[in-house]
Amino acid sequence: MMNPTQKIKAGILGASGYTGAEVMRLLLRHPNIEICFLTADRKAGQPVQDVYPHLGGYGLPDMISVDSAPWDDVDVVFCGLPHGTTQEIIVGLSTTLKIIDLSADFRIEDPATYEEWYGHEHFAMELQSEAVYGLTEFNRDEIKNARLVACPGCYPTAVLLALLPLVSAGLIDPHDLVIDAKSGTTGAGRGLKQMTLFSEAGEGLSPYSIASHRHAPEIEQEIAKSIKVPAADIRVNFVPHLVPMSRGELITGHVRLSPGKTVRDVRAEYSAAFGDEPFIRLLPEGAVPQTQMVRGSNNCVINVFDDRIPGRATIIAAIDNLVKGSSGQAVQNMNVMFDLAETTALEQAPLFP
Structure with missing residues (x-):
């Protein structure tokens, strides 16, 4: 089990979208996470509170463009980008960087099936073979040793x-x-x-x-x-x-x-x-x-x-x-990948009404 005081440095791609915002919300209460950068090309240069007022006041970094992302400064990246975008961005990144993809880019194993349903060829087939399907309850052992996890659709x-x-x-x-x-x-x-x-x-x-x-x-x-x-x-x-x-x-x-x-x-x-x-x-x-x-x-x-x-x-x-169907499952997978207690930052009870 990981040292409870150790910090994992994380980046979030597509932080201005709903899944990116939900990853931020959950990670803010994660004791082992330091959020180091947030990308949102159309919102680059804006503070988080201007994009999501409910996340203001937590000391989060300003939004930046993907081209400005300091990849060497982080241990893990959450990708909340549109389908087809993550493939091209991560293909050249360090093999020591763990990637948790919330898009559909690595969910479909067969390239012909992917092209049929997503309308374009797969841009990073060399990475597809190492992608692990991130349905945590069924694939824990594979997720634990994975570098690239493809989170399921909702x-x-x-x-x-x-x-x-x-x-x-x-x-x-x-x-x-x-x-x-x-x-x-x-x-x-x-x-x-x-x-x-x-x-x-x-x-x-x-x-x-x-x-x-x-x-x-x-x-x-x-x-x-x-x-x-x-x-x-x-x-x-x-x-x-x-x-x-x-x-x-x-x-x-x-x-x-x-x-x-x-x-x-x-x-x-x-x-x-x-x-x-x-x-x-x-x-x-x-x-x-x-x-x-x-x-x-x-x-x-x-x-x-x-x-x-x-x-x-x-x-x-x-x-x-947005939680179990996306960002919460992504955080759950990250906990497994880094040998943390699986429920960390996910203990909140449901909201009602």
Whole structure:
């Protein structure tokens, strides 16, 4: 275990975005972290308080451009940049620098699949082979020894936490997975988009990227790996929806139980898989997961219910998309990489109301 007084020097790329701001918020209470630089090209030269007033007064450095980043002064970099940007920036950096990427740049292992879903070739395939998928609860050993960690997308985090234990244990049919997912507007990032304007998103519920969301192949890849089949063998029905709230995410999974298996078996597997996990909570029988249960926290709440159709079950999981679905999971991974207590800086209870 790392010396509790030792300081890790960190930089944050894309600090003016929602995930960058959330990384800052969490690291401010991390006893082992010193934030050394923050990049935000369009906000370069501005103090943090001008970009995020709620983070003023903490002595954070001013925003700078990526070109001015003092790479040699830090031990770890959190990358909250737009998709496709991180690859080009980090490819020439020192191999001793640990990188935690919150974008999709290193999540997809197959270059053809990446190009199909992200619209351009992969710019750093030489790094892809060393990237570790950062779903902490399932990949701790690999994360601990990794230099480059690719944090999962917010939807895949919730979906995979709910499904991987069951698929791996053979409790559900991996070829019959229907996911209804809902997320707050921060999931679309801080950039100006018509669909996230208050007058457009408020007082309504909108599906989007129907049968074409980029997180679907990421989910399929990880499910396939868990049962050692080609990714092309798994297809998930996945439809996301935009909910008029700032943060929060809830997924409802409709699954077919394997012959002879019951919801009781599913609960037993969740208890075995997550019984010692600090951030995953199986709710009591009949309790319905809600985003209000996890807001502002790194927690995930899960439960399972009998479907009215025999042989099927309904699984519900809720996370905060900005914390467990992004920045909180990134900090959790950093703690693992540096042999720190995994819960450090992530102990806060959910906010309510």
